[in-house]
Amino acid sequence: MADQELRDRSGKLIGKIKTTSSGKLEGRDATGKLKGSYDPKTDQTRDHTGRLIGKGNLLSTLVVS
Secondary structure (H helix, E strand, O other): OOOEEEEOOOOOEEEEEEEOOOOOEEEEEOOOOEEEEEEOOOOEEEEOOOOEEEEOOOHHHHHHO
């Protein structure tokens, strides 16, 4: 999967979702700060501290908040 850029309505970069070599997805804000990760094997999204956020891929919600 290619890296995905998240942009607001005016086209300003909000963040990015990148695929790691292990297959997990990482959500980062526009400055590159890690906001959270999603593991498709467990179907869980966790924040940057490792706290469970929920089931499914919720990275876009984490990056925007």
